[in-house]
Amino acid sequence: xxxxxxxxxxxxSVAPRPRxxxxxxxxxxxxxxxxxxxxxxTDSAASINTVRPSSSEQVxxxxxxxxxxAQELYLGRDDEKQKAKYHVYLxxxxxxxxxxxxxxxxxxxxxxxxxxxxxQHVRRKLPNAGILSLEARGHGxxxxxxxxxxxxxxxxxxxxxxxxxxxxxxxKESMNWPTLPPSVLVGHSLGxxxxxxxxxxxxxxxxxxxxxxxxxxxxxxxEALQHMRTYLNSRPTxxxxxxxxxxxxxxxxxxxxxxxxxxxxxxxxxxxPSGAFTWRTDLAATAPYWDQWFTGMSxxxxxxxxxxELILAGTDRLDRELMIGQMQGKFQLVVVPEAGHFVQEDVPxxxxxxxxxxFRRNDRSAMVLPPKVSELLAQGKKV
Numbered sequence: 001x002x003x004x005x006x007x008x009x010x011x012x013s014v015a016p017r018p019r020x021x022x023x024x025x026x027x028x029x030x031x032x033x034x035x036x037x038x039x040x041x042t043d044s045a046a047s048i049n050t051v052r053p054s055s056s057e058q059v060x061x062x063x064x065x066x067x068x069x070a071q072e073l074y075l076g077r078d079d080e081k082q083k084a085k086y087h088v089y090l091x092x093x094x095x096x097x098x099x100x101x102x103x104x105x106x107x108x109x110x111x112x113x114x115x116x117x118x119x120q121h122v123r124r125k126l127p128n129a130g131i132l133s134l135e136a137r138g139h140g141x142x143x144x145x146x147x148x149x150x151x152x153x154x155x156x157x158x159x160x161x162x163x164x165x166x167x168x169x170x171x172k173e174s175m176n177w178p179t180l181p182p183s184v185l186v187g188h189s190l191g192x193x194x195x196x197x198x199x200x201x202x203x204x205x206x207x208x209x210x211x212x213x214x215x216x217x218x219x220x221x222x223e224a225l226q227h228m229r230t231y232l233n234s235r236p237t238x239x240x241x242x243x244x245x246x247x248x249x250x251x252x253x254x255x256x257x258x259x260x261x262x263x264x265x266x267x268x269x270x271x272x273p274s275g276a277f278t279w280r281t282d283l284a285a286t287a288p289y290w291d292q293w294f295t296g297m298s299x300x301x302x303x304x305x306x307x308x309e310l311i312l313a314g315t316d317r318l319d320r321e322l323m324i325g326q327m328q329g330k331f332q333l334v335v336v337p338e339a340g341h342f343v344q345e346d347v348p349x350x351x352x353x354x355x356x357x358x359f360r361r362n363d364r365s366a367m368v369l370p371p372k373v374s375e376l377l378a379q380g381k382k383v
Contacts, residue, residue, distance in 0.1 A: 065089060068116040068263065069131065075170035082152055086167045087140040088112060091119060092175060093130030099181035100209065100359050101130040105164055107189025107216075108293075109268075109281045110342075111140055114188065116263040118344045121352035126359070130181060134167045136160055136194075139281050140267075141167075155286040157293050160190070161197045168204070180204060184359050185211035188344055192216040193293045199304030210307030210362045212355055214343050217312070219319030221294040232284055238276040242266045245277060253340060260345035298322050302330055307362040311354060313339045332358070 065072060069089040077084045089112045093099050102122060104115040112133035119131040137143045141163065143152050172180050183204055187195035192213035198204065199211045239245040246265045248254075255261040269277040298321040301308065308331035312318065315335055318326070326333045334354055339346040 065113060065116070068113070068119045069133070073171065073174060075167060075174065077166055077170060078146065081146055083144050083146055084137075084163070084166065085142045086163065086170065087135045088167050088171060089119075089131075089133040090171060090175075091123065091131045093181050094128045096130075096175070096177045096179075096181045098128065098365065099130065099183060100126075100363070101132055101181040101183045102355060102359075103168060103183050103185050103195070104131065104133045105185075105187045105191030105194045106133070106135070106139065107191050107342075108286060109139070109279070109283045110188070111135055111264060111267050111280075113264040113267050114342065115186075115344055117257070117260050117348035118352050118355075121349045122356060125352055125356045129356070129359075132168070132171055134164055136190075137163055138285070153285060155289045157193060157197060157289070160194050161201070161203075164194050164198060165203050180207040182209050182363070182365070183207050184209050184355065186214065186344075186355060187211070187216075188214040189216045189221075189341070190293055193297050196297060196301050196304055199306055200300045202305055208306045209359060209364070210309065211304065212309040212311060212358055213301060214311045214351070215313050215317065215339075215341050216294070216297070217310075217317045217319050217322060218294050218297040220317045221297070222291065225290045225294075228290065229284075229287070238272065238278045239269070240276055242269060242277060245269055255342055256340050256346040257348065260342075260348060264345060298325075307358070308332065309334065309354070309358050311336060311343055311351065313337065313341060313343055 068091075070091040071089070073086075073088050073090055075084075075086040075088065077086070093101055102119075104112070104118070106112060106114040112135045115131065115133045119133065122129050122131055135141050137152075137159070138155060143154075143163070144150060145152055168180065185195035185198060185204075185208065187193070193216065195211050196213060199208065202208075236248060239248065242265070245268070246258075246261045249261045249265050250256070250258055255264070268280055270280050272278050298319055301310070301322070302325045310322065310326075310331055311334045313336055318333070322331075325331060336343055336347060336350065339350075344351045
């Protein structure tokens with residue numbers, strides 16, 4: 001099976017994200033977590049609520065989101081048709097004018113914490129950088145019908161892209177940034193299709209430095225979709241404990257890094273009345289949109305504005321159109337053979353290094369232009 005959805009397990013949901021923990025989380029634990037402090041974030045249009053741990057809270061486990069991000073934001077946007085409660089994790093850049101801000105979008109069934117360790121390593125390598133990790137609808141963000149209150153089931157690429165842009169815009173507003181910091185878009189799997197569309201649409205304008213797509217190629221992605229239903233039917237539907245879920249992810253090599261699994265897996269599940277844990281995201285509900293996500297992606301990837309990088313876990317994922325584009329020098333290709341599909345989780349430090357290098361190589365503010373002829377003449381130099 002191809003790499004795009006190979007062992008693409010994760011799940012998240014439309015409910016507020018529970019605090020990640022390597023231990024089982026009961027329903028009462030969830031109600032006492034960050035979702036309580038953010039309950040009012042959708043009471044009015046464009047409401048914004050930032051969640052930070054208070055001094056009265058118990059000491060967070062080492063895999064708590066606060067280990068990797070500075071803030072957890074619930075961003076509300078209501079109109080006559082829908083009520084949106086978006087969920088993101090954010091570590092702002094030290095200087096919004098200089099950035100960079102790495103804007104990350106997870107894959108299908110995953111969550112913003114798929115970039116947890118990646119975020120930590122980016123900050124170690126580039127302390128001034130910021131990281132914004134988005135969560136799609138049905139994966140931690142909630143979008144409901146304004147009149148009925150029922151969840152709007154729309155997992156199309158245009159909708160995911162519009163949601164991503166809304167989250168970016170609302171984050172900018174919540175931080176009181178006059179403009180978006182110089183940004184690098186980073187997308188894994190489905191997230192790669194979303195950020196590619198943002199680049200093609202020129203949605204971030206001149207603030208976009210470039211974009212990096214992680215382990216998704218149109219040809220192999222469409223091929224892998226043929227096996228998705230079989231895969232979904234074969235994976236466990238529930239786990240007795242979160243520890244069991246973590247162990248399954250590691251033993252099945254879905255996530256090859258145990259530390260990453262402890263950080264990202266707990267948030268993928270919801271407690272059931274029986275005390276078991278089930279997937280947050282109903283991946284089967286996204287099936288009608290699978291082909292649409294990736295059809296035409298290679299052409300869009302090559303056509304988007306800004307510097308381009310493609311990080312793959314194997315060269316078998318490179319289709320003909322991208323192979324030609326790579327030979328023509330239209331983008332940078334990096335192969336990470338030691339990683340599985342979840343590259344940013346399997347080798348977070350290496351992935352962070354690749355993205356920091358990508359930013360530095362394309363950072364326009366760091367470019368040194370040759371002196372103008374008039375300047376050389378004024379200095380009495382011969383030209």
